[in-house]
Amino acid sequence: MARPSEFDRDEAIASAIRVFARHGYEAASTSDLIEGMGIGRQSLYGAFGDKRRLFLEALRRYSDGSLAQMRQALESAEPAAAAIEAALLAGLGSADDLETGCLGVGSIVEFSRGDPEVNALNDAAAALVVAAFAARVGEGITGGEFDPALDPDAVGRMLLTLRSGLKVAARGGAGQDELRQAARLALRGLAVGSGR
Amino acid sequence: MARPSEFDRDEAIASAIRVFARHGYEAASTSDLIEGMGIGRQSLYGAFGDKRRLFLEALRRYSDGSLAQMRQALESAEPAAAAIEAALLAGLGSADDLETGCLGVGSIVEFSRGDPEVNALNDAAAALVVAAFAARVGEGITGGEFDPALDPDAVGRMLLTLRSGLKVAARGGAGQDELRQAARLALRGLAVGSGR
DNA sequence: CAGGTTATGGACCAATCAGTCCATAACGAG
DNA sequence: CTCGTTATGGACTGATTGGTCCATAACCTG
Numbered sequence: 001m002a003r004p005s006e007f008d009r010d011e012a013i014a015s016a017i018r019v020f021a022r023h024g025y026e027a028a029s030t031s032d033l034i035e036g037m038g039i040g041r042q043s044l045y046g047a048f049g050d051k052r053r054l055f056l057e058a059l060r061r062y063s064d065g066s067l068a069q070m071r072q073a074l075e076s077a078e079p080a081a082a083a084i085e086a087a088l089l090a091g092l093g094s095a096d097d098l099e100t101g102c103l104g105v106g107s108i109v110e111f112s113r114g115d116p117e118v119n120a121l122n123d124a125a126a127a128l129v130v131a132a133f134a135a136r137v138g139e140g141i142t143g144g145e146f147d148p149a150l151d152p153d154a155v156g157r158m159l160l161t162l163r164s165g166l167k168v169a170a171r172g173g174a175g176q177d178e179l180r181q182a183a184r185l186a187l188r189g190l191a192v193g194s195g196r
Numbered sequence: 197m198a199r200p201s202e203f204d205r206d207e208a209i210a211s212a213i214r215v216f217a218r219h220g221y222e223a224a225s226t227s228d229l230i231e232g233m234g235i236g237r238q239s240l241y242g243a244f245g246d247k248r249r250l251f252l253e254a255l256r257r258y259s260d261g262s263l264a265q266m267r268q269a270l271e272s273a274e275p276a277a278a279a280i281e282a283a284l285l286a287g288l289g290s291a292d293d294l295e296t297g298c299l300g301v302g303s304i305v306e307f308s309r310g311d312p313e314v315n316a317l318n319d320a321a322a323a324l325v326v327a328a329f330a331a332r333v334g335e336g337i338t339g340g341e342f343d344p345a346l347d348p349d350a351v352g353r354m355l356l357t358l359r360s361g362l363k364v365a366a367r368g369g370a371g372q373d374e375l376r377q378a379a380r381l382a383l384r385g386l387a388v389g390s391g392r
Numbered sequence: 393c394a395g396g397t398t399a400t401g402g403a404c405c406a407a408t409c410a411g412t413c414c415a416t417a418a419c420g421a422g
Numbered sequence: 423c424t425c426g427t428t429a430t431g432g433a434c435t436g437a438t439t440g441g442t443c444c445a446t447a448a449c450c451t452g
Contacts, residue, residue: 197419198418199417199418199420200418202418225409226409226411237411238412241410241412246410246411247410247411
């Protein structure tokens with residue numbers, strides 16, 4: 001019983017993710033967003049309320065997608081080491097990514113711990129990523145591939161940290177081969193027989 | 197034969213580093229800088245030319261200091277693994293760092309490859325860090341501590357990536373214990389007998 | 393077709409941005 | 423002490439910021 005939206009909300013958020021990932025929150029002007037999302041100024045404020053609200057929704061959506069991407073990589077590949085390597089590199093190193101970037105890492109670097117709502121989103125996303133990594137590490141241990149002395153949860157946190165580093169490296173121009181080599185070197189210590 | 201500056205240039209740059217590290221380049225307003233550096237507006241423009249120039253000088257200074265800090269850690273500690281761990285964690289995880297942050301990682305995340313002068317500074321700094329790591333890795337190999345099959349340069353790049361990840365984690369609120377544990381797990385693969 | 397409701401776009405707003413101007417103050421050289 | 427030079431701070435600038443207002447357009451229900 002009213003005029004319907006002319007734009008698709010999901011597509012608009014996907015575009016907003018690109019704009020925010022490229023410029024960061026502060027440096028992405030509302031005009032950049034309007035242009036990038038292909039909607040009018042009033043539509044943006046009507047549909048999303050606020051630049052900040054839009055960012056929070058974009059960050060949530062981005063984290064969901066990123067997690068799904070990693071879970072898929074973790075499930076599909078056969079040896080645990082290969083699965084984890086694939087998950088670490090999921091969505092990194094393409095030419096597009098140099099243009100875009102990671103909203104999660106970007107928001108951590110930009111806001112540190114200064115924004116409670118950003119904190120909550122990032123903490124929740126981090127916990128899920130760590131859990132997904134830890135589960136696969138646990139499988140690798142029971143499968144005899146990884147050192148049983150490892151603490152899967154601690155390894156999961158290490159892998160999240162490593163992934164952040166890989167994202168920074170990718171944003172800084174590193175190619176996929178370089179990223180893969182770094183990931184493999186950092187993963188060597190998981191194998192059975194590599195105990196300290 | 198004229199009126200001398202009332203402020204110390206080095207101290208002013210050190211303050212600028214703090215301001216830029218906390219807010220990023222774009223979000224650090226000239227007023228933030230003036231206030232943080234404790235100098236007048238005209239003095240800032242007179243002495244440093246430009247917000248951008250000031251940032252480039254701050255970035256260069258920060259990279260120098262960070263490299264020196266890591267080199268010191270690499271030289272002092274005795275076993276190579278301990279030295280590298282110390283270098284990875286140098287200057288991270290204190291309460292202050294949550295407030296400040298890393299200008300290098302910050303500029304990479306904020307500018308990606310978009311600013312040629314920032315690129316040049318970061319590329320040069322990265323090369324020096326990688327070389328410092330690689331040298332210590334080489335010593336670790338000849339000393340029988342690390343696997344001789346390792347490529348020191350590749351390991352150096354991995355360590356730089358890892359350090360970026362640790363910086364992001366620290367900025368996101370991780371404590372020193374957590375960072376140390378992650379570093380140790382990623383370093384396990386360097387030890388002799390951990391070959392794939 | 394008519395009426396209520398919502399979406400849209402362009403004009404508009406105060407606030408802030410980076411950067412400049414200028415009158416004044418503080419110094420060293422003569 | 424005086425003069426030339428440079429540093430300083432406050433007022434100021436045009437441009438841009440995030441956000442609002444309002445008249446109009448487009449739709450669904452009756």
